[in-house]
Amino acid sequence: MEMTIAIVEDEQHCTDRIMAFLKPYSDRVRVICFNSLDSALEGLESERPEILFLDVMIGEKTGFDLLSKIANPDFCLIFTTSYEQYALDAFKLSAIDYLLKPIDRIDFDKAITKAFEKIDHKQLKERVGVLMNHLSHIHTSKKISIPSKEGYVFLTIQDILRCEADVNYTHVITVNAKKYTVSKTLKYFEALLKDFGFFRIHNSHLINLKCVNGYSKSGYVTLMNGLVLEISVRRKDAFVHAIGAYMVG
Template identity: 70%
Template sequence: MTIAIIDDEQHCTDRILAFLKPYQKSSVIVCFDSVDSAIEGLEIHRPDLVFLDVMLGNRTGFEVLSGSEYVDFCLVFTTSYEQYALDAFRFSAIDYLLKPIDREDFLVAFQKATDKMHQKQLKERVDVLMGHISQLPNSKKISLPTKDGFEFLSIQDILRCEAAINYTHVFSKDGKKYTVSKTLKYFEGLLLDFGFFRIHNSHLINLNFIKVYSKSGYVTLSNGLKLEISVRRKDAFVKACESFLKS
């Protein structure tokens, strides 16, 4: 396996190299400290895995991705970005490591990357990432990891999400079902600011698709599905609907 580290701070590169030490005998590791050298190096070495710093001097890691013809690799960003940008990474299903990088976090990210070497589809996921970072409303999409790769779904097209132990079924408005190895709590945190509300331990719904609300404790969605609202969430649900209608 060939691994590339792209970072303009030597101490950050050294930290990743230290974490990679157990894998050095079975890997080729190359390092670059600028956008231009990274673009050239990616084409020459064609790595399987890239650790890419978001900021490279007065330029960015995104310039590396847009300027390189070779992008057939697994990608892990290293970043000091604030929370809003970290959410963007989560939406795109692109892994990131928050600086200063923790050893345990690094090992988890490294293992995930090596486990999913075949699930690259990097260009599409970077497009999703950039759409969120640039805050373009019509670019709000989410990447759903599947066993075969990734599905890219507009948030406004998600009807609801349903818990299935450590998995979640995501249903789109056109009736398609996607099963993702993430918990419903994960999707709740991700979609809360986009008009979604968790009405039950098992159900997260898009408020845009509510057709009927019954005071007896049920909601009917646009596809005719009737779902129960848990008693303890009922008041919060009514308040969420009121706020949503005002927005």
């Protein structure tokens, strides 16, 4: 069954690059291209593509301007962006795929294969909202999108108590004792949450420093729910420094 893929991009060389990467899939896809938001809005409503490659910046506007005008987005969304690394965690926190320009062939094939295997448009508007919230400089509560069997759960980051490793899975536990199991490693969450006051005290535990109620010099930390966790010897000094800096901050 033929699948429709739309590209919204105002730089022709970027469109050409995506088109070239799509050639091996030409027997299963139909590609439509738009170089402005106005043409894209009209075209997306009539063509209803399954997959959309959307540039973050289009002229003086953004891809978010386009998405805000689409009542019921029912496509798999892959952003193409020139954002530097500091902003890319925002895409990860929102569970929205992105390709960093200039687009790499290997990264493209991974993204398109994932899209083919699972056309993921569940709760797209909510995930875009999380993304825009992280990209803005307005001080609001930041959230993270957690994949679930039903779709996505949107958690306020500071409502996360801790994350616990379980081989290649991670259990995300909230302050109200809810647990969500995600097929990501603890290392993934450590990289994602370290700038939000989280510290990895052990190979198996990443904790929210805001939720620390006590620390014992013998190497144990007590969380606000009364749970006592061991701090690994090699992380103890770094933890003392981190909790001290957090309390001062």
